[in-house]
Amino acid sequence: MAEETKVEDKTVEAAEAAAEVKEEVKPNPLERKVEILLDRKEVEKQVAKGLRERGKKARFHGFRPGKAPAAMVAAAYGREVEYDVINKLAIDEYIKKIEEGKYRVSGMPDIAPTEGAPADADKISFTATFEVFPEVTVPDVKDVEVTKYECELTDENVNKTIDVMRKQRATYNPTEKAAADTDEVTVDFKGTLDGEAFAGGTASDYKFILGAGRMLAEFENGIRGMKPGETKTFPVTFPENYPSKELAGKTVEFEATLKAVGEEVLPALDDEFAKSLQIESFEKMKNDVKDNLQREVEARLQARTKQSAMSALLSVSDFPLPHAAVEEQRQALIHDAVEKMKLQGIKLQPQDIPASAMLQEATQRVRLGLEISTLVEKENLQGTDEQVKALAENIAKSYEDPKEVVDWYINNPQHKAELAAVATENNVVDWVLKNAKVKNEKIPFENLMADRA
Template sequence: MSVNVETVSTLERRVKISVPFTQINAEVDVRLKKVARTAKVQGFRPGKAPLNIVAQQYGLQVREDVLNETVGSAFTDVVREQELKVAGYPRFEPVEGEPSAESFEFSATFEVYPEIKLGDLAEKAVEKPVAEVSEEAVDKTIDVLRKQRVNYETTDAAAEDGDRVVVDFLGKIDDVAFAGGSANDFAFQLGQGQMLPEFENAARGLKAGESKVFDLSFPEDYHGKDVAGKTAQFEITVKSVAKAVLPEVDAEFAKTLGVADGDVEKMKGEIRENVTREVTRRLKTKVKENVLQALLDVTPIDLPTSLVSMEVNRLVEQTKKDFQSRGMDVNKMPFPPEIFTKEAERRVALGLILSDLVDAESLRATPEQVRSVIDDFAASYEQPEDVVRWYYADPSRLEGPESLATEDNVVAWVLSRAKVEEKALSFDELMGQNNA
């Protein structure tokens, strides 16, 4: 077998391979003899047909199989001998020109992995957010938990923000009712943006039994295309108004949060632990994002198009499954690959950089580090030991914690070399809340 390796571009290579027909013919003969032992040929008992008759019936298929396997094994041998790091899948083609009478000639075009040269991190600024878990943060979390357990009490007072209002309404455009423009016993909470501003403004200040007629202009980009950009006249009648009543922070409230004895201070301690754990997780996530971006910024890299294409396809399929899980019909939705390309390129680049960095700097997680991650996961469950046993019951389950622990090592390695700039974040900023 003769081989010729050609550099097509920075990452693309083409290998021309020639395999003697004598080698291929010999393998075809061997396989035909095996086939002949059991071949069923009309006019002959199974396995008794002459070899030339068997060749007439099975020869083409056997030869095709041999050629396909020859192409694959020959390419594998070349990759091993030439120490080529193939990215993606090769494209096999017959060699152009007059076919050789002595050998089977084909070419394989493929990409190789790029050489990674990590840039200098010494002058790279990496932002490291920091945040404290104050008593105010714990109190805000308790308020959120109270709102999740809110009760409503009917009132004769006028409706205001925060109230749950039940209404009947009828909308018309040019005195004609339209689809979706009417409802009875429709409930919503004022001030939460569930309805268009004009609708909420009309309900605000009304008492049970009161009605109001008002105009409502639908936005040009309204999801209902039949009414988008049009003005409708609505009549609204308030059926009931209910005030939100938050539960008191007492023993009963503590019991609803799983504190069996109703100890309020114990409840607050557990909430503080959970908030601290969540704050730590979010801070780690933000630092990791900044570290990964820093690695991308200082490490220019040529990306194999085959790997990017594979990642695009994976993201498309992942998005389709996500939409399907939400009950959407993906067969009626376009998924243009180009909208996934940028994210695919980022993921491929990070994968290549991290793989090289982890190997070069021996940053792969130790068993002790993996156990630490698992213990952290388990701490939020009532029976942590059961969670730990579940992970170690199947080695494949350790892949996730091992990956996270390895990422922690990468983050620590980068932060030890880059210019770290701490940035204080408020609890609301970190948790993505507003002050309303």
Template sequence: MQVQLETLSGLERRMSIALPMAAIDAQVAERLKRVARTAKIQGFRPGKAPAKIVEMNYGAQVREEVLGEQVQQGFYKAAVEQKLRVAGYPRFESVDAAGDAESFKFAATFEVYPEVVVGELAGKDVEKANTPVTDAEIDKTIDILRKQRTRFNHVERAAAEGDRVIIDFKGSIDGVAFEGGSAENFPFMIGQGQMLADFENGVKGLKEGETVSVTVNFPEDYHGKDVAGKTAVFDITLKSVAEAQLPEVNEELAKQLGIADGDISKMRAEIRKNVEREVKRRLTARNKEAVMQVLLDATTIELPKSLVELEVGRLMEQARKDLEQRGMAMKDMPLPADLFTQQAERRVALGLILAEVVEANKLEAKPEQVKAMIEEFADSYEQPEDVLSWYYASPDRLEGPTSMVLEDNVVEFVLSRANVVEKELSFDALMGNNGQ
């Protein structure tokens, strides 16, 4: 096998390879013999057709198969001999071998993995967030759980903040009704921002059966362009008022939340455990993102276009499946690749950088780390041992936890080298509650 390698650009290479035709012919002949044993050709019993007839019927197909295999094997053998780390898939093309009947020549164009040199981490600032979980956070979580179990009781009084009301309304602009401006038996809660403030204020103080005309000024940036910036008059009739009643923090609530004996202290302990688990998960993700950004900022790397294209394809397919699961028909709807290019480049870059950091600093995931990761994950299930058994039933299932441990190891390594800036993050900011 003759091999010639040339550099086309930074990471792009072209390899020209000549394979001995005698070896290819020998493989074709051998495979045709195997085909002949079972070949079904009209006029002959299976396996009894003459060799020439078998070659006439199957020769072209067999030769194409053998050539394809020889090209693949020849390329990867040459890549190993040349000590090349091939990125993505090569593009093969045959080369005109006029006057050389003894060789089959082809060329492969491909990219190689870049040399990754991680930048200096000392002196780089990495923000590490911390969020304490106090009794106040537990109380707040209990309030959320209570609100999720709110009951509404019909009352005979004027509508007030926090009530759920049912109304009929008709809206008009300059005396003309507009689309979406009318409804019957429409429910909403006062004070939740479901309706514009002018509208809600008009409902407050009404009793069942009462009607009022309310002037509502739509803001300029209102999502309904037809009414944005305009003034409408709504005739509103209140049909029902229901008062919100939150469950008491008592034995009954504890049982509803899974505490069999209704012990409130056990309920609070279980809620604290769940809250602390979620806080840890979010902090880990946030701090990991900060570390990944530092690695990206510190490292200059040329990305193989083939790997980026593969990642774009994966992201597009994932997005397509997500949209289909939401009920959107995506069969004939194209997704622009440009939407995913930046994310794909970031993921490819991080993959290469993380692999280098792990290898260079021997940060491999230890079995006990992987087991601890799975146990922590399984702890949120009713039967943790079943989750543990499921993961260890197949080596493939350990790939996810192993990758997570590797990332955690990289995070700890970077934090030990960089300048860590501690930041206390409020519970609401971490959970995205906006103070609610």
């Protein structure tokens, strides 16, 4: 008896929980329904016409093509033809209703027979259920804080960049000295795990620059200080996040022979160095480097500021979203992710990705897209031809023939449209900066350039 009581209690709890869940399901404020009435005689007329067309080509055993009795054709194809006719007429009527009501529809409709519709000898009733896009107003951002990022490009930054270019063109002279950072070393090595060689752990005449970080730090420590001809055995512990599961977090032993050391020789910073880079003089090279860095700095600052502005728009956005639009965006993001993984050699199908994946990003993209569209329309923020040309000219500065590049953008409709979209987005960012609370924040050059986002 006590056991029965427990079962009853659990049943009651389950029922109460189900009731609570049911209460939480809110009606979709963007859902709309329209009634579609089809004339039964018109349906029958179209079905008869469709069966006649089928009958002309239909093949039945014992009859020549197109000579089968109408009753036989109707028995074989009647349901299919009726479905096609009703489907076409219902969609045509749905489109008329949408145009009459001036609905801004999101996604495909669900058209089904009207539940509980009274029997009507003359009409067939359907209900089309669909979502519409919400009414979006210009957002109020006056109380929202937006960060405008700044960075000063100094001569030191320019000189360091030139030093990197210089090191990329270094030569290496053979030496008998002990291996040190910046030297090019040639090594034979063999790695073993528990006494057994492991895949990828053996190489001959392997060259790398000591201290450049191309090899594991412990491996470089083992080589540092060795002299040509010297052989040495030392342990190396692989990081926990190492791609190879066999080696991740494991300690192995390497036996290495240093075969040669090359001492770094840097080219002189003069006109000859510039000419090796197809630039007429060192002074011009330095100016070009500065100009290119300045463009890169501005682009990165603009990207960071844009991100802050878009976050500001999202923070004041409060309107319902059509589920269809969000799902369409989510599927697009999943498709892009699958394609990127394919390029990395990872085989993955869209159905392998959880339903919740990409949902937040898809939601934000749809919300931001509707917000921006509203701003562009109501605040007249569409990119102008002058802005598009200015963007093209800025891109063209780093090319040998700037005019040719500008013409390539301006005279190609697709490329021009891409720049117009960028100009429009810039206008939106400027609008946010003009109307929100702006906080200026300086970023060190090194931090800005290290940011891969």
